[in-house]
Amino acid sequence: MDAFREFWELVSTGSNWSGERGITHRASEHLRISLFATLVATVLALPPALVLGHLKRGGALAVSVVNLGRALPSFGIMLLAVPISLRWGYGIGFWPAFAALVVLGIPPIFTNAYTGVRGVDTGTVEAAVGMGMRRRDVLLRVELPNAAPLILTGLRVTTVQVIATATLAAYAGYQCLGSFVTEGIAAGDDGKLLTGAITVAVLSVCTDLAFAYAQRLATPWLRRHTRRVDVPLTDNRRMAA
Numbered sequence: 439m440d441a442f443r444e445f446w447e448l449v450s451t452g453s454n455w456s457g458e459r460g461i462t463h464r465a466s467e468h469l470r471i472s473l474f475a476t477l478v479a480t481v482l483a484l485p486p487a488l489v490l491g492h493l494k495r496g497g498a499l500a501v502s503v504v505n506l507g508r509a510l511p512s513f514g515i516m517l518l519a520v521p522i523s524l525r526w527g528y529g530i531g532f533w534p535a536f537a538a539l540v541v542l543g544i545p546p547i548f549t550n551a552y553t554g555v556r557g558v559d560t561g562t563v564e565a566a567v568g569m570g571m572r573r574r575d576v577l578l579r580v581e582l583p584n585a586a587p588l589i590l591t592g593l594r595v596t597t598v599q600v601i602a603t604a605t606l607a608a609y610a611g612y613q614c615l616g617s618f619v620t621e622g623i624a625a626g627d628d629g630k631l632l633t634g635a636i637t638v639a640v641l642s643v644c645t646d647l648a649f650a651y652a653q654r655l656a657t658p659w660l661r662r663h664t665r666r667v668d669v670p671l672t673d674n675r676r677m678a679a
Contacts, residue, residue, distance in 0.1 A: 479542075
């Protein structure tokens with residue numbers, strides 16, 4: 439109970455929300471590195487996944503290679519990136535953590551996009567080709583819309599994972615919500631530790647809900663297919679019933 443009391447005292451004090459070490463600034467920095475890493479991971483993973491899924495070749499090997507990123511610990515990648523970043527003059531903090539988050543974000547996006555495009559019904563693709571569509575049109579106008587739910591799920595999973603894992607960026611010297619966790623551990627301050635942990639959890643949940651809502655808006659045809667249609671009974675059907 440003392441930890442939650444310390445947490446409440448910290449978040450209910452206005453001065454703890456302002457300044458470079460405040461909750462607002464660290465939360466915005468946390469979101470900045472998370473969203474930037476997700477964007478770059480999407481740019482790197484989505485185009486080759488769509489092309490390979492459309493061609494239906496070489497994708498299995500590519501997925502296996504990309505999924506190696508899931509076996510590599512993000513903290514280890516970040517530590518390996520620190521000396522490289524220092525040698526190239528980028529310093530510590532943002533860039534080592536950014537590199538680790540990009541590697542973390544690529545596998546779900548690539549795997550879902552490849553699987554979604556490759557799994558489009560062959561008959562649908564052949565019908566589009568028979569109508570005179572070019573390969574590019576088939577991919578963009580037929581396969582991509584059909585694969586959209588799975589692609590959006592990959593983006594949703596990646597974004598939530600990156601936001602949660604970005605907490606580790608504090609160990610590379612980057613000021614984010616993870617800084618509350620590291621400072622709380624170092625000083626034995628449970629209030630700070632809970633502030634970082636709870637704020638990251640809230641951001642992750644809100645992001646997941648936002649993506650779920652956006653996914654529903656982007657795929658309205660799924661709602662139409664699953665919506666129940668009540669057909670009124672005619673007199674003859676009532677008698678038969």
